[in-house]
Amino acid sequence: MTLQLEPDIAFGMHPDFGVAAAVADDRPFLDEVLRKHHFRHSEYLDVYLLPDGTPHNTALRTVASATREFQEAGLSVAADPRIMIPPSIPTPDRVPARATQPGQHLTALTRQLHELRRAADVSEVLGEILNEHHGVVLDLEEFIDTAAAWCERLGTPNGHELGLHLRNIAHHVAFLGDQLVGAQLELAVMPDATPENAPPLAEVPLPDRQEWLRVTHTARARAAAASSPNRPANSAKHQDRAGPPRPQNPSATPSRTR
Structure with missing residues (x-):
């Protein structure tokens, strides 16, 4: 050779x-x-x-x-x-730019799930998309907020209306992130592992989108009582997102610099 x-x-x-x-x-x-x-x-x-x-x-x-x-x-x-490595995101004057890094693509993380057997390992992978610095959930929220600011910058009624709609979507993404944190915490405390004779994950049919699996009150309580490795329990930001949607402000622009 x-x-x-x-x-x-x-x-x-x-x-x-x-x-x-x-x-x-x-x-x-x-x-x-x-x-x-x-x-x-x-x-x-x-x-x-x-x-x-x-x-x-x-x-x-x-x-x-x-x-x-x-x-x-x-x-x-x-x-x-x-x-x-992507270029850095523009920031206002005197605000340090967030360090850029490759991150992990969702496709790669999904592929990684197929190789795991322990619930705790799945929790770690889920933590990748919830990471405060390069997680895709917060990146998606920031992207939508920035798109909303772009619409509002048009200075037209339609632009402001669409900006408000996009900011509302960003709030839903934030709520989704909080729900995923709960699922991550629940996986982290589960001692379960996939049996050796279990079929490959690729052969397990995905549930229909209309099927809602019931979560027990015990699981909800245990996840709610635990502190997140990505969002500490005493984080004001986390408390805000866990409550009602934040009031809409059409003149606000994203200030997140993470």
Whole structure:
């Protein structure tokens, strides 16, 4: 077996121009595929670059699509893991920006569930999406709040109305997060484990969306009495979300910087 030390194509991050692609030689096929995926060759840098202003997620999808085409043609591809790190979210002046990190995609976490057998391990995975710093639940709430602020910035009646509607949706997401915290706590105290002869999770039919499973009062009480590893019991923010929906303020803008 011959090991190829130098890849045919390498993707990485340029500090000033974003995602870049470098090729091992000037084969026309490499140029053709990269141009097909909107990369353009820079004579000055001798690398391929995406157009200025390409959104981060669009760049990731482009790299994934080009990589798949190269690999299907039998070529080797290398990618710097740092291209997965998203850019920081803009913040007001004198407010420190939140540190960016790759986080874990929900698809990866769902796949991880298929490999677990202990309830406590499932609780840990659930904690990933509830994390105060990079959890997808709080990220979703922040995204919706920011979309609401964008609508309100239009300064039109329709914009304010849609902004209020989006903020209401954000409150529902916050409530969902609190309910998931309760489920996480309940899993954390369960000593149960999946039997060795249990069928694979992929073969277990998912319940119909209209089927509501009854939760016992004992389970509710135990989860309510426990403190969350992600949201301490004495957190004012948690207490606010556990109560009635917060009053709507059409002129408010998101100030969360996490």
